[in-house]
Amino acid sequence: MKKHNFSAGPCILPKEVMQKASDAVLELDGIGLSLIEISHRSKEFVDIMDKARSLALELMGLEGKGYQALFLHGGASLQFLMTAYNLLDKKAGYVNTGTWSQKAIKEARLLGDVVEVASSQEQNFNYIPKGYSVPSDLDYLHLTSNNTIFGTQIKEFPETNVPLVCDMSSDIFSRQLDFSKFDLIYAGAQKNMGPAGATLVVVKEDILGKVSRKIPSMLDYSIHVKQESMFNTPPVFAVYVSMLTMQWLKDLGGIAAIEEINERKANLIYSEIELNPVFSGYAAKEDRSLMNATFNITDDALKDTFDTMCKDAGISGINGHRSVGGYRASMYNALPMESVGVLVDIMSELEKKG
Ligand SMILES: *Cc1c(COP(=O)(O)O)cnc(C)c1O
Numbered sequence: 206m207k208k209h210n211f212s213a214g215p216c217i218l219p220k221e222v223m224q225k226a227s228d229a230v231l232e233l234d235g236i237g238l239s240l241i242e243i244s245h246r247s248k249e250f251v252d253i254m255d256k257a258r259s260l261a262l263e264l265m266g267l268e269g270k271g272y273q274a275l276f277l278h279g280g281a282s283l284q285f286l287m288t289a290y291n292l293l294d295k296k297a298g299y300v301n302t303g304t305w306s307q308k309a310i311k312e313a314r315l316l317g318d319v320v321e322v323a324s325s326q327e328q329n330f331n332y333i334p335k336g337y338s339v340p341s342d343l344d345y346l347h348l349t350s351n352n353t354i355f356g357t358q359i360k361e362f363p364e365t366n367v368p369l370v371c372d373m374s375s376d377i378f379s380r381q382l383d384f385s386k387f388d389l390i391y392a393g394a395q396k397n398m399g400p401a402g403a404t405l406v407v408v409k410e411d412i413l414g415k416v417s418r419k420i421p422s423m424l425d426y427s428i429h430v431k432q433e434s435m436f437n438t439p440p441v442f443a444v445y446v447s448m449l450t451m452q453w454l455k456d457l458g459g460i461a462a463i464e465e466i467n468e469r470k471a472n473l474i475y476s477e478i479e480l481n482p483v484f485s486g487y488a489a490k491e492d493r494s495l496m497n498a499t500f501n502i503t504d505d506a507l508k509d510t511f512d513t514m515c516k517d518a519g520i521s522g523i524n525g526h527r528s529v530g531g532y533r534a535s536m537y538n539a540l541p542m543e544s545v546g547v548l549v550d551i552m553s554e555l556e557k558k559g
Pocket residue numbers: 214279280281282283305349351352353372373374375393394396
């Protein structure tokens with residue numbers, strides 16, 4: 206039976222990407238060898254890496270603007286440390302919008318002064334702080350564009366002269382932004398780009414080389430830039446699938462095209478949450494995420510019925526994160542509109558039963 210995959214991550218990828226990726230595991234483009242059994246220094250793989258790096262910059266409109274794209278190991282979680290290692294000389298600012306920001310703050314504190322510039326912790330992160338001022342003496346300001354667990358998303362980024370670092374793990378390539386406002390962007394592949402194992406880092410070259418500490422090679426962006434993201438064996442399969450997904454997105458019309466689809470999917474579910482008294486949304490309306498819709502059931506007596514109806518319809522992965530409870534429907538780029546339609550139909554059917 207066909208499943209509707211609302212998983213928060215690792216998550217759904219485009220069908221044709223999965224088909225091509227499966228084929229390449231057996232044999233890459235008719236070369237008589239598998240993608241995962243050839244040298245990463247072979248022309249075939251170097252071409253894949255180059256293509257992945259240039260597609261990332263192209264989709265973000267950052268070509269020729271002094272940025273480099275890297276595909277590194279260690280997940281977004283290693284970037285919590287690596288950003289601070291490379292950029293935090295004296296003091297950095299963090300906006301605390303939930304679990305992932307808190308983890309980033311914890312790592313940065315190992316290396317320097319960290320100020321929490323703003324936080325929404327007092328309301329268990331159900332909104333995005335706004336109107337805060339950014340101290341001008343920061344080495345950088347760190348933001349999390351989309352809070353996967355709480356279902357909030359930054360709609361307007363602060364205007365500041367301080368370099369901006371942003372964890373875009375769960376909304377990379379999902380909406381149009383002026384990416385040139387950011388000095389460093391990172392994203393674990395497994396939310397909206399590919400399988401786990403690769404992390405995209407897009408870094409403006411001129412912010413590197415300014416800290417006084419010695420940086421271990423594997424943690425040094427400059428070394429990865431110089432080695433064209435091949436300092437050591439890259440996660441070849443994850444890079445390949447990410448490249449295919451970016452190509453899929455480009456063929457679809459790029460971020461502008463997917464943003465329109467993502468908005469339609471999100472509107473469909475949020476209007477149901479608003480109109481249907483059986484459900485209530487978790488995130489503040491103006492901060493709701495296009496990617497992760499978080500909601501609760503207002504009448505606990507209906508929970509079992511709802512869960513059974515979802516199961517029977519093949520809906521998978523909508524349980525909320527353990528720290529929030531309730532439900533979370535993740536609607537990443539590859540999730541078809543049809544899947545959201547199936548979920549919304551069940552929600553309105555439940556109202557009639559209630
Ligand atoms: C999932 C997630 C992470 C953690 O990613 P890993 O690749 O597992 O380290 C970090 N930040 C955000 C916003 C996430 O959604």
